[in-house]
Amino acid sequence: MTHRDRFEAVYDAYYPAIHQYAARRTGSADDTADVISETFLIAxxxxxxxxxxxxxxLWLYGVARRVLANHRRGDSRRAMLADRxxxxxxxxxPERAAGPGELDHVRAAFDRLPERDREVLALACWEELTSEQIAKVVGCTAIAARTRLHRARRRLAAALERRPSSTIVMGEA
Known part of the structure; x- marks a missing residue:
């Protein structure tokens, strides 16, 4: 019997049992699928x-048991890393100077910009990249990046000038 024939015979005979074993011990269909696929990859x-x-x-159960233990350890490590x-x-x-609702109009104006504009503005403001660095990230020349950034800033300024009347504070009118 070839390697492939041996594997296929074991897979066909025991897949349902390994599926049930994994399903009873995992919290989601994705986790079950991961355990099954790793178990049969090892097989x-x-x-x-x-x-x-x-x-x-019994051998497959042992493999699946170790795969589950590895998944649990990995989940634990990921949770600890996420907490840290x-x-x-x-x-x-950094502490924000404005309260949570005070910059909603800026967020709304930014969100209304085309994706291209949001990307170059975010790279310039949030990541503090220069035009030359932005050019490398987006794959254009430095001159094109400066032009895109200039135009994006103009469009954002124009969008901010069109601030909706619902955000005007009492007494501004």
């Missing part, structure tokens, strides 16, 4: 080591 790589008969199912990153980012976040 493919080690097809020559898979025992004969029903012992093959959130803490670092919140500690580094």
């Amino acid at each position: 493919w790589r080690r097809a020559g080591e898979i025992p004969e008969g029903e012992r093959a199912l 990153l959130r803490a670092e980012l919140s500690a580094q976040r």
Whole structure:
């Protein structure tokens, strides 16, 4: 029996059992699919080591069990990293001069700009890139980047001048 034939026989015989095993122990269909695919990938790589008969199912259960343990450890590491990153980012976040609702008109004007304009403005303002650096990021010449940035700033200024009347504070009219 070839490597492929051995794997296909094991896969056909035991896929339903491994699917049920993984589904009972995971929280989502995506996680179940990941466990199944990793289990059978290992089985493919080690097809020559898979025992004969029903012992093959026990072997696959053992592989699936270790795959699940790896997933749990990975999830735990990702959660700890995400918590640490959130803490670092919140500690580094500069205090805003304006309150949360005071800049809604700026956000709305920015969001109404074409994607091209938003991208060069964000690169210039948020990432503090020069025109030459922006050119490398967007794949154009420095002159074209300066022109795009200049035009984007003009369009943003025009959009800000068209501030909707609903955002005018009492007493401004």
